[in-house]
Amino acid sequence: MFLKIKINFFVFFLIFFIYQESSISIEPNIFVQSTVNRASTVLGDGYSKEEKIQKLKDIAEETVDIRGIGFYTLGKHRKTLNDQQKDKYSKLFKNYFLKSFSSRLAEYSNPQIDVISQEKISDKYTIVSSILVATKERPEVQIDWRIYTKDPEKPLIRDLIIEGLSLARTQKEEFNSIIQSNDGDINALFSNLKDFINR
């Protein structure tokens, strides 16, 4: 009798966890398509530019690993920062990223992005491939999304690879150039970030 109850409980928990797993974990391709659809709705609706920017910022804060991208873009300089500088940088980068990202996107009117496939490249990363559908003005563009999937319940975007060109890598090399041309002084980057945010 005791064994039977134990087995029943075991089966119950097994089913419960399987159910939990399938209902909570989000497939990266579905995550990307849903994020794109949300952004597309914002861009397509009759919001003012300011409203669009704010709504896009909200979506980005939810779906992009801004802190992770920030530290990736610091490259080798990441290891030279003390905790205080790291905090300062994180805050500056977040504001910089949200401003840059939302103002870039807000210019587009209802872009159509179709997710076509996904490839799991490690336990932590899946590359989701999508197509920005061609318009009269520009040809079709291939966009790959680097999705950080360490926590399958909360996938996060870490990079956009447009026609094979990584935005995170471009950003990293831009930041490195600013630091190098100022004799390795990280404060030069902080100052440039502040100027950009206040533009």
Added chain:
Amino acid sequence: MRKILIIFLIAFSVTFSANAKSNDTGNVKDCSEGFNRASFKFNQVLDKAIVRPLAVGYRKLPNSVRIITSNFLNNLSNLITIPNNALQGEFGKAGNNLARLGINSTIGIIGLFDVATSMGFEEYEKEDYGQSLAVLGSGPGCYLVLPILGPSTARDTVGTVFGMFGGDPWYNVTVKNDTQYFRESDYYISKSVSGVDFRAKNLDALDNLEENSMDFYASVKSLYLQDRQQKILNSKKTIEAQDDSEWDEISPE
């Protein structure tokens, strides 16, 4: 004029071809950053005064005209792609592109219509001598920004010069040899239209990048070198060209 240009290109590539063997975009040396930045500024002035306005006007042309122009230019570029397919040992692609060239130049009326794609031929990918040199083992050398011609590397500049010394059949029949069918200006017009076509296709992206960059020179350099890396690998797949190790150290919030 032609000789001056060739001497200029060779001088640059030789002067700045110091020992960079790596294909990693971050490791390509910017040996003459001062000159490159000045040249970049010059090109930006040229872009704003001439190229960009032309690209804006070009985009106002009917879509069919722009498609026909792109088709014609692509067909012409096949003249460089085919020998480079062969140099890279890709004889199947060379055959495919040779057939494309034949079909599009005849049935497609001097390349105005891409009939070959409609017939199911493999998608066209441009190749050049810079890419072939890379496949044959040459490192990129130093990064260069050439006045008018734009971003390059020592290796890619040598590739361009090689085209002028017989490697580019279109250059041979227009500029190098005096034929009764083509004029020297045909070559320069085709190259100029090609530049405007490229600028028009990337108008929003480049404008956006400039507006949102803190160091536009560095952004363009990074994108150019990544693009070359992808083209050399004949891949648009990130996972083949990028090292994940730097991401691995970073944890999310």
